[in-house]
Amino acid sequence: MSGGNALSLQNGQSILSEKVSDVLRLAKELGASQAEATASFGSGFSVNVRMREVETLRHQRDQGLGITVWLGNRKGSASTSDLRIDAIHESVRKACALARYGAEDPASGLADAERLATTVPALDLHHRWDIDPAAAIELAMACEAGALDFDPRISNSEGASVSTSEGLRVYGNSHGFLGGYPESDHSISCSVVAAENGAMETDYEYAVVRDAADLPLPEAIGREAGRRTVARLGGIKLTTRVAPVLFPARVARGLIGHLLGAISGGALYRKSSYLVGALDTPVFASRVTIDEQPHLAKALASAPFDDEGVATSERRLVDAGVLRGYLLGSYYARKLGMTSTGNAGGAHNVVVHSTAGTFEDLLRTMDRGLVITDLMGSGVNPVTGDYSRGASGFWVENGQVQYPVTEITVAGNLKDMYRGIVGIGSDVDRRGGVLTGSILLEQMTISGS
């Protein structure tokens, strides 16, 4: 509640902008040399049905204000979910009081004024989904039915979910920046269980989009969940071997995700990345080119500016295998003697260029090897690049899937894995911040029986 005027997507931009401005004004009055504030508001609901009955209906609504002030190089932060004027003022006072106890840190402070976004490009990130819980339950039921009816071996269900949420975020700082924009996320997901000969397997399928008009049919999501789950039945353990490995697009996103951790400012500054000092050196096979494209319309990780108000822009991260950029916010950029790359808060749409055809084309190229459908555990060491994870998937001979495999591990080192990329498919998965097709690796060590 904000002084009797309930927040909504319609009035939110102006109400939250006013509150951010108020914070900045008061911080200045209290002697802060710099200040910033982020106000946010979100609402939505989700339904979960299981075995054709409603399991959960959950409504969600949240709001918050995060405040940071600097007294010289000393920083203090406070946050509140109460957006009434008294609570906001109390929070600003608390942040100022805390800053007095902060440590001097010359790298600390707002982003450099000249890096801030001067316009907020419209990226088509908000589309309200006019759906009520009854209609959402119907969609979830249809989705789960698509899976349950897919095959008689589908024996049980974790359920199907439909969720919708929308919100907005306004950021302002004492350099005079004030900007905000609304966003939405809508998703449908389904997870079922298949049983055969006393063994059970589970898998899932999902869609997540900015605009509900772009959602696939719920039945199709359910059928895909059913197909994936049944395909896992009867998995066997491989004998230990070295073989080519194909990461389908859904799993390949995580493979590229390890790069993002290794080139982020914090990891580089703390020297806890295997890519310290790797800028302008080859870290991938020369066929690999990766861009950051923050302004893709409707994309899930698009953003007109970063968490510090720094303008985002399209750039090349990896050019023909050579690492050309890090992911830096202002703080670690200063620590490293560099400038912000507009990545306070993370990367915005990391796009891996395709070099090959469809998933089936990559299977034929691989000829004989492992397709990974699922990875488990946290066996990736960002300091050394050592990679060793539990896996399941399919064994491939003559370019054709032969049988499911399970309870194995795949191991290698990210350095060798990235340099050993043989091909990147055109089957791009757009359901996250990394947009890539399937990735074929020359070889990994597979441990089994």
Next chain:
Amino acid sequence: MHEAIGHGLEGDFNRKGTRSALPGASANEWPPNCTVVDDGTLVGRRGSLNVDDEGTPTRNTVLIENGVLRGYIQDRMNARLMGVESTGNGRRQSFAHLPIARANTYMLAGPHHPDEIIASVKKGIYARNFGGGQVDITSGKFVFSTTEAYRIENGKLTAPIKDATLVGDGPTVLNRVSMVGNDLALDTGIGVCGKEGQSVPVGVGQPTLRIDGLTVGGTADGSGGAE
């Protein structure tokens, strides 16, 4: 313990029937040397609470007694749906989350001195400390990363092993527990359990166990399995 057994004995998975057939459907399927409890009442422990997040007092629940399945850990909703009492395991990350069943699982000590267990292994791995783990409740498959591990050769610890991943499935591994140590140790206070997007602090503990075979993944020569 937490991945291989704890999650499998949570009421919600058992109510839905979406977890793999752990041993315990009948007696004698668990190794008779195994007793597993869930205890939220241990003084000063990371996962201990006076009452859970639904107001139910925590308790010491015997889950497996000398190899016989005695019960599950429960939150209120799943307990009611299964016609049993809550065991005080309904936990939530914060006010904005729904309570779900969460484990503080310990395996009780057995008769063997840990040195005796190491001495009994001709070729194997001594995994002293684990990093992250994960379980697929439905298939029972689990993985752990080792953060401190050594080779055992002819009953003696030899070379250290770096970043190995152990993979197995709960039912099979439990049936391969051949020796249980007398050195029950509780965690050092770093356990965080993630389930359905919620993280809560939990406790876990076990004695030294001898498991007669588990797949060990890595790139070094001779890493394909232990005996």
